[in-house]
Amino acid sequence: MTIDNPEIRAKVLEWQKKNNIEDGDPALALLELINIYQIGAPGQGPVVASTVDADAVSQISEAIKTSFLPAIDRLVFQSQELQKKLDTLNLEGFTQKIEAYHEGIDYCTKKLDVVKKESDNLALKIEKTASSIKPITTGAVLLLMGVCGVLGFILANVLR
Numbered sequence: 001m002t003i004d005n006p007e008i009r010a011k012v013l014e015w016q017k018k019n020n021i022e023d024g025d026p027a028l029a030l031l032e033l034i035n036i037y038q039i040g041a042p043g044q045g046p047v048v049a050s051t052v053d054a055d056a057v058s059q060i061s062e063a064i065k066t067s068f069l070p071a072i073d074r075l076v077f078q079s080q081e082l083q084k085k086l087d088t089l090n091l092e093g094f095t096q097k098i099e100a101y102h103e104g105i106d107y108c109t110k111k112l113d114v115v116k117k118e119s120d121n122l123a124l125k126i127e128k129t130a131s132s133i134k135p136i137t138t139g140a141v142l143l144l145m146g147v148c149g150v151l152g153f154i155l156a157n158v159l160r
Helices: 006-018 026-039 055-089 091-132 137-159
Strands: none
Touching: 006 026, 026 055
């Protein structure tokens, strides 16, 4: 785009950067068209706003339509494609699958809670049982060994 006024050129470049508008964008073509109609075509004097007739306005509007037509067509095509994809998706079936999945998760969570409670109760019972068993003392082991030794001696003498 060719703008002779450096202030306006700087503002347009700032606007381009701010809105991420690349060179060749239809918006820049529109700015150039407006610039041509404000300044006048090369070799002609400036066009005064009060002298612009209906023909010039229709030319400008036609130029605007032409510059934005590819973008509009692209948007229409993309919206149609998205609508087709949306129509082909079975959202209700997908929703039902998700609900069933969540129900399965809820069921498993409840079952895990039951198993945890049962395992906690079993651990408590084992702990109580373990605490009720009295350990064998060293004296009891020595006494048992002595009794077995005496019985072995008696049996050895009887069987001889």
